[in-house]
Amino acid sequence: MSQQKPRVVIVGGGFAGLYTAKALKNAPVEVTLIDKRNFHLFQPLLYQVATGALSPADISSPLRLVLRGHRNTRVFLDEVVDIDPIAKQVSLIDHEPIEYDTLVIATGVSHHYFGNDHWKPHAPGLKTIEDALETRRRIFLAFEEAEKETDPEKRKAWLTFVIVGGGPTGVELAGAIAEIAHTALKGEFQRIDPSEAKIILLEGLDRVLPPYDPSLSAKAEESLTRLGVTVQTKSIVTNIEEGRVSVRQGENTNQIETRTVLWAAGVKASKMGRILSDRTGVELDRVGRVMVEPDLSIAGYRDIFVIGDLANFSHQGDKPLPGVAPVAMQEGEYLAKAIVSRLNGGSIEPFQYIDRGSLAVIGQNSAVVDLKFLKLSGLLAWFIWIWAHIYYLIEFDNKLVVMVQWGWNYFTRGRGARLITGESLPNMDLDFPSKSIESLKPPAVKV
Amino acid sequence: MSQQKPRVVIVGGGFAGLYTAKALKNAPVEVTLIDKRNFHLFQPLLYQVATGALSPADISSPLRLVLRGHRNTRVFLDEVVDIDPIAKQVSLIDHEPIEYDTLVIATGVSHHYFGNDHWKPHAPGLKTIEDALETRRRIFLAFEEAEKETDPEKRKAWLTFVIVGGGPTGVELAGAIAEIAHTALKGEFQRIDPSEAKIILLEGLDRVLPPYDPSLSAKAEESLTRLGVTVQTKSIVTNIEEGRVSVRQGENTNQIETRTVLWAAGVKASKMGRILSDRTGVELDRVGRVMVEPDLSIAGYRDIFVIGDLANFSHQGDKPLPGVAPVAMQEGEYLAKAIVSRLNGGSIEPFQYIDRGSLAVIGQNSAVVDLKFLKLSGLLAWFIWIWAHIYYLIEFDNKLVVMVQWGWNYFTRGRGARLITGESLPNMDLDFPSKSIESLKPPAVKV
Numbered sequence: 014m015s016q017q018k019p020r021v022v023i024v025g026g027g028f029a030g031l032y033t034a035k036a037l038k039n040a041p042v043e044v045t046l047i048d049k050r051n052f053h054l055f056q057p058l059l060y061q062v063a064t065g066a067l068s069p070a071d072i073s074s075p076l077r078l079v080l081r082g083h084r085n086t087r088v089f090l091d092e093v094v095d096i097d098p099i100a101k102q103v104s105l106i107d108h109e110p111i112e113y114d115t116l117v118i119a120t121g122v123s124h125h126y127f128g129n130d131h132w133k134p135h136a137p138g139l140k141t142i143e144d145a146l147e148t149r150r151r152i153f154l155a156f157e158e159a160e161k162e163t164d165p166e167k168r169k170a171w172l173t174f175v176i177v178g179g180g181p182t183g184v185e186l187a188g189a190i191a192e193i194a195h196t197a198l199k200g201e202f203q204r205i206d207p208s209e210a211k212i213i214l215l216e217g218l219d220r221v222l223p224p225y226d227p228s229l230s231a232k233a234e235e236s237l238t239r240l241g242v243t244v245q246t247k248s249i250v251t252n253i254e255e256g257r258v259s260v261r262q263g264e265n266t267n268q269i270e271t272r273t274v275l276w277a278a279g280v281k282a283s284k285m286g287r288i289l290s291d292r293t294g295v296e297l298d299r300v301g302r303v304m305v306e307p308d309l310s311i312a313g314y315r316d317i318f319v320i321g322d323l324a325n326f327s328h329q330g331d332k333p334l335p336g337v338a339p340v341a342m343q344e345g346e347y348l349a350k351a352i353v354s355r356l357n358g359g360s361i362e363p364f365q366y367i368d369r370g371s372l373a374v375i376g377q378n379s380a381v382v383d384l385k386f387l388k389l390s391g392l393l394a395w396f397i398w399i400w401a402h403i404y405y406l407i408e409f410d411n412k413l414v415v416m417v418q419w420g421w422n423y424f425t426r427g428r429g430a431r432l433i434t435g436e437s438l439p440n441m442d443l444d445f446p447s448k449s450i451e452s453l454k455p456p457a458v459k460v
Numbered sequence: 461m462s463q464q465k466p467r468v469v470i471v472g473g474g475f476a477g478l479y480t481a482k483a484l485k486n487a488p489v490e491v492t493l494i495d496k497r498n499f500h501l502f503q504p505l506l507y508q509v510a511t512g513a514l515s516p517a518d519i520s521s522p523l524r525l526v527l528r529g530h531r532n533t534r535v536f537l538d539e540v541v542d543i544d545p546i547a548k549q550v551s552l553i554d555h556e557p558i559e560y561d562t563l564v565i566a567t568g569v570s571h572h573y574f575g576n577d578h579w580k581p582h583a584p585g586l587k588t589i590e591d592a593l594e595t596r597r598r599i600f601l602a603f604e605e606a607e608k609e610t611d612p613e614k615r616k617a618w619l620t621f622v623i624v625g626g627g628p629t630g631v632e633l634a635g636a637i638a639e640i641a642h643t644a645l646k647g648e649f650q651r652i653d654p655s656e657a658k659i660i661l662l663e664g665l666d667r668v669l670p671p672y673d674p675s676l677s678a679k680a681e682e683s684l685t686r687l688g689v690t691v692q693t694k695s696i697v698t699n700i701e702e703g704r705v706s707v708r709q710g711e712n713t714n715q716i717e718t719r720t721v722l723w724a725a726g727v728k729a730s731k732m733g734r735i736l737s738d739r740t741g742v743e744l745d746r747v748g749r750v751m752v753e754p755d756l757s758i759a760g761y762r763d764i765f766v767i768g769d770l771a772n773f774s775h776q777g778d779k780p781l782p783g784v785a786p787v788a789m790q791e792g793e794y795l796a797k798a799i800v801s802r803l804n805g806g807s808i809e810p811f812q813y814i815d816r817g818s819l820a821v822i823g824q825n826s827a828v829v830d831l832k833f834l835k836l837s838g839l840l841a842w843f844i845w846i847w848a849h850i851y852y853l854i855e856f857d858n859k860l861v862v863m864v865q866w867g868w869n870y871f872t873r874g875r876g877a878r879l880i881t882g883e884s885l886p887n888m889d890l891d892f893p894s895k896s897i898e899s900l901k902p903p904a905v906k907v
Binding site: 050051052065068069070071073075077078081087088089090091107108142143153154157160161198200201202203204430431432433434 | 497498499512515516517518520522524525528534535536537538554555589590600601604607608645647648649650651877878879880881
């Protein structure tokens, strides 16, 4: 065993996990990256899939492709269902347990309905490719249903889109849906005018993009309004049911009749946080994220690290680091260095996040950028947004296609990827056997 | 009513239906195109989606976008479930019946398992986007499972791919899977060598591409063999079950242990053929296609036409016209002319198909082309194939992206669109509510 290299097991191939693996490329360790998907998802652009501008593969990179040159790394398509910190191994659904010397957990977060999980079927979130395709299906199907509907009230409900949450995702979704209604679908319907659609963005606090500078929030709201979005701040959603959202604004509660509600509000930790806490006693925060030490390890376990959105890092500033890609990437890169340093008997300084600023896009030619030393909005901000995203995309593989698609969309104002897939009609015969296939599934849980 | 323009109802937005609608652009008629999908699918390239080279949206065009400039045309997302040739109307799932003066049925074909529908879950066909994503999922998941499998026999079964049917689709699929195994996945796995995969193409007749000239069939078989495909002709599939295909070749029946079987063999008519026959007494052929008159109408009903793959046109040559895109497009264009001609009190000659040749691609740099006056194989044929497909694609919308993607794939030999979406693991938590959403569905059948 003295010959064996230290085994680093990374759970999750998002920004945090993948950047750890990438940074360990030439380290004298054996890396195993486990993910339940075979691709890394560039989540900041997921709203573009949800609104028909890009295809899923445009913002996804096969993990094996990204890590192809890594001779010390193997990739496992599987899901970790348990952790044994004493035996130092993780249990998988479809494989025998895998032992580790260092464990890195980076399984992220999912949606949080603030205790109202029954809202979920009526208001899908936006975390996975499947979420995005479901959102896309709902948006474009709503226009199709409106076209067929003869009752004016019902038609109006099909043409009302409510986005819950005024953070970057909510702002980007609202802006994109406004562009769909006013530009992309123009002239394509015979009975309805898509630009009559009402797009309502609800935010509980007093402004959109709450983490940004108030001046940028104001700019964003202005741009959204110009695009045709109704921005309602200080608005708390009190109920979501079929065809209706209840919203409290001050003393008043109003009902919005709508057939399309999109959820861009809370997040909660993935279940790996709870499992880890059960096995190690580590503290979780209010939304289930794991409280991490200054070096991203967990209390009492120097060989277990939690990074990315799942981690609550509260050792810098007066609140936890935000769940954004730059934090995840920097944590991954830091951790890779820390692991190598430890192997050499050394130690490194606590993790320190370098905040290079925030950006959010509102629509074509419009974004807000907060570079700390410089706050920008409008066209120039939009160019910075484009540049920053292409810069990160080209780190991976075939993202040339994204540039071409964006260029094409820009000049045609088109949304060619607006397929309604899956069920679009009741009893629709798609001639699609998938759900009945038992034969294809791997054998039952072994561990 | 004398003011109203004649109403042409077209059922199906494939090549046949869409080309009819396109050719009626300036005709003095009111066109209603009904399809259960909101997009036209460029089916000849579906195998490229199934093998991770292109994304669904790359080969799909929103019907409304294609018909945007048509002021006489409305598009309906719905499914026709019945026809009343006396009242001259069609019934829909989600809308009141629609009346027609002229009815055009172009709903195509689906897979046919020769009376063995229980094979279907084990051997998906390739007709829809959902089929293609399911095929893609199975192909790439098989390599992932092989990587995790420790039993050599089971691993071998995961690395064995059987394609049933040696027509163009089967040949194209087999060639593409061979390229995946030998090129695209090279160096990405740690335990398996993807190029050890066995790809078996089964054909019942004595050569692949039976409708082509025998010299081209021989060239195709040679190219496939060079790519690493095992071509087995005169091989009849007698059973498909979980993990196993039974094949009779002459006197012998062999078992192939495999986890991935793809169906590219028979087709049968969509159910609209049976409905039409029940309502009008029109004759169907052995696979349920509708026997049409020389002008593509059906016997006894001058106002009902059947075109595309659903039609059996047996008035030219010694067998029915093949179910290929050029036939469907020419039928659509002919029919549009015939409809206008009739409006003017005239009549036109019977439909005549102009066969400009056939093509099938085998792999990178390799195709066979039969232009009747010229038979080609190899690189030049491959260029002709590329050119012909881009020519048709650019008739629609954003297909610039396809060219870029192809160019990229060519030089990188990559398959960036190889996402495994949907369920890839038992009990996998995708956090995906879609299947439980009743609220989203339109109200129950009204008609």
